[in-house]
Amino acid sequence: MAVSFTDCMVPNSRQCGTRNFFRSTLGYWPLYVLLITLTGCGMSAHGLNTQGVKFFRQGQYQAALGQFQRAMTADPYNADGYYNTASTYHRQGIKRKDRQLLEQSETLYNQCLDFDPNHVECHRGLAVLLIQTDRKKEAFEFMKKWAVQNPKNAEARIELARLHEEAGDRETASLQLQQALAIDSRNPRAWTAMGHLRDESGDTAQALANYQRSFALNREQPAVAHRIAAISQNLKNTDSTTSDGDRRMVDSGSTPPR
Numbered sequence: 001m002a003v004s005f006t007d008c009m010v011p012n013s014r015q016c017g018t019r020n021f022f023r024s025t026l027g028y029w030p031l032y033v034l035l036i037t038l039t040g041c042g043m044s045a046h047g048l049n050t051q052g053v054k055f056f057r058q059g060q061y062q063a064a065l066g067q068f069q070r071a072m073t074a075d076p077y078n079a080d081g082y083y084n085t086a087s088t089y090h091r092q093g094i095k096r097k098d099r100q101l102l103e104q105s106e107t108l109y110n111q112c113l114d115f116d117p118n119h120v121e122c123h124r125g126l127a128v129l130l131i132q133t134d135r136k137k138e139a140f141e142f143m144k145k146w147a148v149q150n151p152k153n154a155e156a157r158i159e160l161a162r163l164h165e166e167a168g169d170r171e172t173a174s175l176q177l178q179q180a181l182a183i184d185s186r187n188p189r190a191w192t193a194m195g196h197l198r199d200e201s202g203d204t205a206q207a208l209a210n211y212q213r214s215f216a217l218n219r220e221q222p223a224v225a226h227r228i229a230a231i232s233q234n235l236k237n238t239d240s241t242t243s244d245g246d247r248r249m250v251d252s253g254s255t256p257p258r
Contacts, residue, residue, distance in 0.1 A: 045075035052084055061088055079116035082108050087125055094132060105129060118146075120155045127163060139163065147176075154184035158193055170197055188218040195227075204231050 052067030071081035086108035093101030109126040130139035147156040161176035180190040195210030208231045215224050
């Protein structure tokens with residue numbers, strides 16, 4: 001079993017508890033300025049988003065929506081409130097097959113991107129929604145546009161690679177990840193994603209090297225750590241079996257013929 005991409009709700013778009021992936025150093029600059037200039041309302045929105053995420057993970061979606069909507073009221077420019085609300089409507093809309101909820105979700109995803117054009121989770125959520133509502137071509141065009149308009153953004157290529165991988169096009173996914181690593185060779189998400197592709201293709205030795213590189217850059221990745229341990233043990237067992245086989249052959253060969 002390979003390490004896969006994971007989704008998340010976000011108390012703050014720069015720190016996602018379930019994904020455990022960090023953005024590049026440059027990605028922190030906008031957050032730093034935001035916290036300084038919007039300390040009063042921004043921190044209140046952060047707390048409300050955090051509480052909403054807790055409710056969401058407990059399956060209390062109405063309570064979560066209440067917190068997310070309060071976050072948007074507290075800070076109308078906080079993209080995370082729009083994303084979290086959109087994600088909640090998205091999940092409910094799919095579960096209930098409710099087109100109105102899905103339309104609300106799409107509107108909120110777009111509002112999120114108005115306030116943060118490089119919001120990774122929001123791009124992901126909207127792309128998935130487009131695919132789930134039979135607009136696969138539009139989803140790919142949407143993600144490609146993000147990547148083209150942001151040639152120095154490794155995250156855009158990682159998410160585009162993810163979309164290609166889910167569509168069964170691993171070759172294009174690999175090319176996108178190579179581009180992401182060319183932009184930011186210290187991006188742990190890109191190394192994990194590359195490891196995942198190689199893991200799925202059966203190239204476990206190279207997958208292990210990619211996972212190890214990712215883990216060295218960000219040790220807050222329990223799923224990656226687990227996969228490293230599993231592959232290492234499998235490779236160790238394989239080496240042990242091969243060595244035993246080699247030894248038995250030598251012993252057999254040294255026995256004088258009868």
